[in-house]
Amino acid sequence: MRKTKDGYVDKDGMCLEIFARxxxxxxxxxxxxxxxxxxxxxxxxxxxxxxxxxxxxxxCIYSGLLSVNIREGEGRELYYLSKGSWFGEDxxxxxxxxxxxxxxTRQCTxxxxxxxxxxxLINNNAKFVRYMWEVSAIWSWRAIEMSxxxxxxxxxxxxxxxxxxxxxxxxxSNQYQETSDLxxxxxxxxxxxxxxxxxxxxxxxxxxxxxxxxxxxxEGLVDLSYGVVTILNLSAWRIVLHTWRNQDNPWYKLSGExxxxxxxxxxxxxxxxxxxxWGYQPFSFSARFHQx
Amino acid sequence: xxxxxxxLLQHLGLNQVGIEEFARVAVFRHLRPGDMVSxxxxxxxxxxxxxxxxVALRSQKKNASDNIYSFYTADTFVNENPxxxxxxxxxxxxxxxxxxxxxxxxxxxxxxxxxxxxxxAGMYGFTIQRSNRLKLAAAILRHGSPxxxxxxxxxxxxxxxxxxxxxRGADTLSNNSAFLNISHSLMSSMVGVSRGVxxxxxxxxxxxxxxxxxYKKMIFGVHRPLWLNVLRQIYDSGRIDKSMTLMEGxxxxxxxxxxxxxx
Numbered sequence: 001m002r003k004t005k006d007g008y009v010d011k012d013g014m015c016l017e018i019f020a021r022x023x024x025x026x027x028x029x030x031x032x033x034x035x036x037x038x039x040x041x042x043x044x045x046x047x048x049x050x051x052x053x054x055x056x057x058x059x060c061i062y063s064g065l066l067s068v069n070i071r072e073g074e075g076r077e078l079y080y081l082s083k084g085s086w087f088g089e090d091x092x093x094x095x096x097x098x099x100x101x102x103x104x105t106r107q108c109t110x111x112x113x114x115x116x117x118x119x120x121l122i123n124n125n126a127k128f129v130r131y132m133w134e135v136s137a138i139w140s141w142r143a144i145e146m147s148x149x150x151x152x153x154x155x156x157x158x159x160x161x162x163x164x165x166x167x168x169x170x171x172x173s174n175q176y177q178e179t180s181d182l183x184x185x186x187x188x189x190x191x192x193x194x195x196x197x198x199x200x201x202x203x204x205x206x207x208x209x210x211x212x213x214x215x216x217x218x219e220g221l222v223d224l225s226y227g228v229v230t231i232l233n234l235s236a237w238r239i240v241l242h243t244w245r246n247q248d249n250p251w252y253k254l255s256g257e258x259x260x261x262x263x264x265x266x267x268x269x270x271x272x273x274x275x276x277x278w279g280y281q282p283f284s285f286s287a288r289f290h291q292x
Numbered sequence: 293x294x295x296x297x298x299x300l301l302q303h304l305g306l307n308q309v310g311i312e313e314f315a316r317v318a319v320f321r322h323l324r325p326g327d328m329v330s331x332x333x334x335x336x337x338x339x340x341x342x343x344x345x346x347v348a349l350r351s352q353k354k355n356a357s358d359n360i361y362s363f364y365t366a367d368t369f370v371n372e373n374p375x376x377x378x379x380x381x382x383x384x385x386x387x388x389x390x391x392x393x394x395x396x397x398x399x400x401x402x403x404x405x406x407x408x409x410x411x412x413a414g415m416y417g418f419t420i421q422r423s424n425r426l427k428l429a430a431a432i433l434r435h436g437s438p439x440x441x442x443x444x445x446x447x448x449x450x451x452x453x454x455x456x457x458x459x460r461g462a463d464t465l466s467n468n469s470a471f472l473n474i475s476h477s478l479m480s481s482m483v484g485v486s487r488g489v490x491x492x493x494x495x496x497x498x499x500x501x502x503x504x505x506x507y508k509k510m511i512f513g514v515h516r517p518l519w520l521n522v523l524r525q526i527y528d529s530g531r532i533d534k535s536m537t538l539m540e541g542x543x544x545x546x547x548x549x550x551x552x553x554x555x
Contacts (some may be wrong), residue, residue: 129412130405139423140373147433245388266497
């Protein structure tokens with residue numbers, strides 16, 4: 001990876017890393033980096049504060065966490081984007097788009113590409129299109145699932161699912177980039193969100209979120225520190241959610257205690273995973289996409 | 293019957309060899325209201341094109357009436373994104389009206405995604421529309437007031453029907469109106485309000501003359517330009533109103549209507 005003398009990744013390095021993932025040659029990556037620009041956002045800063053014409057670019061998040069909010073009012077997060085996510089392809093492809101506000105939840109670095117450059121890429125590089133399609137698929141899959149859960153489930157399950165949804169978002173972004181600014185390994189993930197932010201995302205009250213998180217902490221399933229919720233034992237969470245997805249009639253009405261009981265069982269199963277085969281395969285979009 | 297399907301494939305940039313192969317392997321299925329797409333056919337193995345009718349995306353639950361998430365109208369694909377096969381574990385597609393589907397085996401579809409670059413770009417552009425709709429639906433369901441949600445859902449369907457008629461030639465629809473062939477209870481479950489509240493709104497809009505209700509048939513005609521303009525206003529301003537009441541909603545529609553007539 002290219003770094004400057006003081007240890008920071010320079011613009012070419014960032015672009016190379018981003019475009020290498022999307023199937024472009026290094027040569028193309030370097031030439032694109034000349035057109036690209038890098039944008040830094042401080043915590044709680046909105047993209048519109050930094051750039052006058054937001055819709056003239058398409059953005060890829062190099063590091064940090066960005067929340068997508070509706071236009072008016074404070075604290076109206078719809079969903080989060082983490083590193084490796086692209087946004088702005090709708091206006092670049094001249095589709096009607098809703099003017100959302102993009103606000104950095106923590107310090108963010110974005111790489112911005114002019115819309116006509118992006119359109120050129122889409123028209124001339126099929127590998128890049130396949131990659132973009134895959135990335136947007138991940139987004140829409142998560143959004144649909146989250147919306148369905150928000151619409152139908154009880155508060156405890158919403159919080160539980162919201163935590164898992166965000167953990168998977170941050171965890172999956174690891175496969176898109178070498179560097180990681182958020183602490184994240186295969187089995188634990190840091191969510192840099194306060195309880196209030198989490199509660200808003202899961203449409204629950206702050207008090208209920210805190211009490212469920214407290215229960216989960218007692219069981220060793222999360223770790224709490226100031227402004228950060230760490231999900232531990234992600235594989236146990238995955239087993240529970242995988243079982244949930246495969247139900248004909250998913251249980252939306254589970255209470256906190258029942259969920260914790262399930263998590264406890266799946267942790268035990270994990271220790272004994274040779275005996276009981278849960279059939280969980282780490283989900284790979286690429287493998288599915290290129291399967292013929 | 294396959295004419296529309298082929299026209300769309302051409303529009304998306306599939307080459308001639310591909311079009312011929314798609315046409316050769318395509319299979320037809322007819323669904324009645326209430327049929328589940330996955331039960332009726334081995335849906336994971338097919339790309340599904342809706343030739344006619346309405347299909348709803350719903351979360352898999354036994355009670356079908358309270359979990360509609362989104363609708364798919366004619367001239368769209370249902371599972372065009374190969375990376376999204378996972379989603380079928382959580383959701384299912386259910387026919388709302390009589391439907392005609394064209395099925396193409398996923399093997400053939402994937403082959404052309406891998407070799408035909410123009411087709412991939414075309415399909416990608418096509419799916420962006422859907423992800424946009426999802427974003428709008430998510431935003432409005434979470435933050436809009438019931439009246440706002442209902443107005444947007446109706447405007448939205450007017451747009452979908454408008455696009456459909458534009459692509460197919462306007463012969464299916466009369467000039468100024470479009471018909472939504474959806475029952476009130478399904479529509480209200482998608483919007484997330486009770487059927488009673490939904491009907492109250494429809495009644496108010498009908499009294500003001502912005503829609504025509506045909507109660508027994510559960511069809512309502514939509515004054516198309518008005519509703520399209522409403523949707524454009526939302527896209528332009530990004531406004532999501534969390535406190536709009538029924539009166540304010542009717543006023544908003546009235547204002548838009550007068551502006552349209554004046555200008």
